[in-house]
Amino acid sequence: MMPLDLGEDVASRAIDGVRRGIGSVGELLDPVEVYARAVWSLLVEPGDSEAGALIAAVGAAAALRVVVDDRGDALDRARARWMPRLQPSAVAAALDAARRCGAQLIVPGDDDWPVRFDDLEAHAPVAMWRRGGGAPSDAPAVALVGARAATAYGEGVAADLAADLAAAGVVVVSGAAYGIDGACHRGALSAGGATVAFLAGGVDRPYPRGHEGLLERISTTGAVWSETPCGAAPTKWRFLSRNRLIAAMADAVVVIEAGWRSGSLNTAGHAATLGRPLGAVPGPITSAASAGCHRVLREFDGVCVTSAADVLEMLGAGAPARSDTGGGATDDTTRLFDALSPRSARSIDDVARRSGLARDDAAVLLGFAELEGRAVRDDDGAWRSVVRGSGAS
């Protein structure tokens, strides 16, 4: 009862037109394996770890054969999930729809396959469908996510942050929804930067419809991705599963504005699970639209993000520098300021020598002085004292 022909010629013809422009490694991939992954992408719901484990164990084509050769073993339950969808006409229709909208089929092994997806292990997608290929896969990427029900504050922050990050060469990843997602994509585009969108349904079904033009612009300069085949409807499950891809595709995830139970917290949860640096933009505690961000700060120990520089810092060292302030040091501080000048910037070593302080102590006191606004650090790490008038507390 094999409903699909997995012969090499049939497979090659079937995937023709959805593999144009795939990179050098992908060209060498077995067309039968590629085709089998296309079939799998129709059978499984996102994140089906039984399918993932099976494919990882024996390959996509062999896994398909295991499924269709009814062997009555431990796979029975999984087979019962997949078999109702295993219809040659549906596979052909999905591939035809992909060709019509110019979508590519990307599978593991292709140059353009996001290597970050490896972190998803058994929950990695079996294949991806993509419109547009403009976003460099080796550039740093940040997921900026948030609620559809956004405020003017949230959308403004989203657009500015996305534009600043895009201008710095960071790929902005988001979900193309109304509200924060849309503002992030638009901000990145406005800076001439690269942005990619992950959809819950097929890439031939712009969703939401009101973002059809935006998705067109995204695919022109960046890319629109989906794990579900062309023609697939966006369902609630697929939205939630899509969020894991947004988290996995990024080197860091930042929640811009989100209510207490926003779906963006689901993306934040995936980021935490994947070990991606996670941050949130704070807002007024009187704004329900920021309550989810404050949860990320509290419950996920997220980084407080106030600027693109904060996000770039997340991409770098990972954690921000922690202040370690000395409490009641008095004479040492005097010696520190004796060693500082408001005019000529001095290195920490120079300050340590002039003040007679240990280098580490000087560094701590300089940090404290910076907090108090009594010293500033140049871009190259040299320090100057700040001349101030007066004023108390």
Place this chain on the structure above:
Amino acid sequence: MMPLDLGEDVASRAIDGVRRGIGSVGELLDPVEVYARAVWSLLVEPGDSEAGALIAAVGAAAALRVVVDDRGDALDRARARWMPRLQPSAVAAALDAARRCGAQLIVPGDDDWPVRFDDLEAHAPVAMWRRGGGAPSDAPAVALVGARAATAYGEGVAADLAADLAAAGVVVVSGAAYGIDGACHRGALSAGGATVAFLAGGVDRPYPRGHEGLLERISTTGAVWSETPCGAAPTKWRFLSRNRLIAAMADAVVVIEAGWRSGSLNTAGHAATLGRPLGAVPGPITSAASAGCHRVLREFDGVCVTSAADVLEMLGAGAPARSDTGGGATDDTTRLFDALSPRSARSIDDVARRSGLARDDAAVLLGFAELEGRAVRDDDGAWRSVVRGSGAS
């Protein structure tokens, strides 16, 4: 050249009137020691650790004798700081001023001496001056601090948070400045709770002058404290030193609203040094008045505070609960409802195909959904979902 008589009778008379109502332990303290501490409080600037170490080593009276007996040893530099202030008339004037304004002299060993000050070690004050004694010393205390240059948002948050904490029996500690400090004291008073203020100058010198009435109300129901003697002017150094007492007096410190270089960050630094739980209220990242709070969240790893409950949690377990979200967990129920419609009834086989669930699993889940009132079965066995409130992603 002993400029002061440290005889027992002289000392007892000198401190008469500024020790009324001091608790049982304090009544047993040597009047000479108490008097010597009053003298010390005139000699030293807040946080003078050489004085602190000397007093801790030999006692306040003996330490005074060491200072006045010019022995040309390692204390020379410190003596040079203290001696110019060692004038019997100044000591008498400070004690007189305290009597006139009803201030008490509190020293270590008194029942009312804040035991939390022990954490300051050599930087602990030698003595404290207090107006009013209404705040229970064994109640939990939280320092709520912030900038003078506050916004309506910050002052509103401060007043609400202080009122909620005071209503919960927490003593609200602050610095009586304009802006956030004042809003915190007023909020606590409005809830009929206890609040205490720490001044940088003498407790007989209400500062700022515009808060004279507020300080009067604070001292009536709570207490106004200062480390500096009556008559002392509030100087910049004393403001900064006063901040360490605010941090030390509290079981947790929360910055409500503060600019990038606000003095409240100095209090936050003391809290970090003392190991006090430290939090900050976030605000719009577009508001310069919240930039200091966001620094506390980032650089001090502060707790994101959005309500009195968050602060109470800081007083309890210390760290907030961390969410532990499952990453790729499949939610079959979500997929089931994606496959159901409230309008068109669908067979179990159809639901299984649409949801990607095995038929048997779909049947079981539909049964549960029916029990929960989330799905209904037609007479012919087809299923529909029941419309409730929600939306997607």
